[in-house]
Amino acid sequence: GxxxxxSPSNKVTEKGKDVELRCDPISGHTALYWYRQxxxxxxxxxxxxxxxxxxxxxxxxxxxxxxxRTGESVSTLTxxxxxxxxSAVYLCASSLDMGQGSYEQYFGxxxxxxxx
Amino acid sequence: GNSVTQMEGPVTLSEEAFxxxxxxxxxxxxxxxxxxxxxxxxxxxxxxxxxxxxDKGSNKGFEATYRxxxxxxxxxxxxxxxxxSAVYFCALKGGEYGxxxxxxxxxxxxxxx
Numbered sequence: 001g002x003x004x005x006x007s008p009s010n011k012v013t014e015k016g017k018d019v020e021l022r023c024d025p026i027s028g029h030t031a032l033y034w035y036r037q038x039x040x041x042x043x044x045x046x047x048x049x050x051x052x053x054x055x056x057x058x059x060x061x062x063x064x065x066x067x068x069r070t071g072e073s074v075s076t077l078t079x080x081x082x083x084x085x086x087s088a089v090y091l092c093a094s095s096l097d098m099g100q101g102s103y104e105q106y107f108g109x110x111x112x113x114x115x116x
Numbered sequence: 117g118n119s120v121t122q123m124e125g126p127v128t129l130s131e132e133a134f135x136x137x138x139x140x141x142x143x144x145x146x147x148x149x150x151x152x153x154x155x156x157x158x159x160x161x162x163x164x165x166x167x168x169x170x171d172k173g174s175n176k177g178f179e180a181t182y183r184x185x186x187x188x189x190x191x192x193x194x195x196x197x198x199x200x201s202a203v204y205f206c207a208l209k210g211g212e213y214g215x216x217x218x219x220x221x222x223x224x225x226x227x228x229x
């Protein structure tokens with residue numbers, strides 16, 4: 001079946017512009033996560049959504065970052081007034097549940113963001 | 117301090133060599149432990165996992181044992197292949213970290229024929 005998809009795959013933007021990244025989770029997955037992977041570093045958690053519960057935004061690095069999710073479907077991550085340090089690969093993942101069970105998170109291919 | 121610390125790379129091995137990639141973690145409680153792999157040009161995918169102490173996760177010839185006494189989850193493979201060349205990430209979830217995955221920095225593995 002279809003996996004997690006993300007668009008665009010690559011985005012080059014000028015410093016100061018806003019960007020919007022999209023994630024389509026696996027159908028039926030109630031939990032959705034955003035992570036950031038800077039060059040040569042591990043993944044940093046940004047935000048997650050579970051159904052209609054309030055999202056956990058504890059990983060968002062600044063108020064320039066925001067994310068939305070409509071129900072259990074598509075999510076968009078928005079970065080306003082982009083800075084060069086925002087350059088990274090942004091990864092989306094989804095899973096069946098956000099409970100304490102070890103449900104596997106399935107990752108999308110990522111969006112490579114370059115801020116010039 | 118770091119919650120997950122793994123061996124720095126790159127690790128370069130010849131085909132059929134023995135592989136160990138060290139991973140240690142810092143946690144209270146009982147997190148679940150994972151190894152993820154990212155092959156060139158592909159997305160991150162789960163390689164194996166262990167959910168409690170002394171559990172051994174295994175897949176594709178790779179193994180890792182959840183060692184609570186040493187807070188470690190080292191990845192091993194007896195005989196690597198060129199196709200194992202990838203970036204390997206150790207991660208944990210649960211305990212005080214809740215439901216998000218906390219990743220190590222990743223270890224690049226290069227296998228030469």
